[in-house]
Amino acid sequence: MSSEDRELLVAEATSAHRELLRDRILPSPAWCDLDPAGRDEVFYETADLRRLEAALDGDGLSSTGHAVIARLQASD
Numbered sequence: 001m002s003s004e005d006r007e008l009l010v011a012e013a014t015s016a017h018r019e020l021l022r023d024r025i026l027p028s029p030a031w032c033d034l035d036p037a038g039r040d041e042v043f044y045e046t047a048d049l050r051r052l053e054a055a056l057d058g059d060g061l062s063s064t065g066h067a068v069i070a071r072l073q074a075s076d
Contacts, residue, residue, distance in 0.1 A: 009034050013042040014049055016063040 012030035019026040031039065050062035061069070 006034070006038055010038060010042055010045065013039075014046045016050075016053075016067070 009030040013028045013034065015028070018028065031042065034042065050064055053062040054060050054065065057066075059066075
């Protein structure tokens, strides 16, 4: 795999967007295409991105936090 391909997979896997299938959140296909070192990179990069999102959000939440709250409220 070229470094450019790996970089694209990491960028896709760090995205907050996840496909839904009925009531199940599907993993990013890019995650499945990465080797263990690439998955570690995604983990740390995603944690950094979510901290930045939360710092910029008025409620102190990341996009993931907002999505979880929305799902919980919808299930009431």
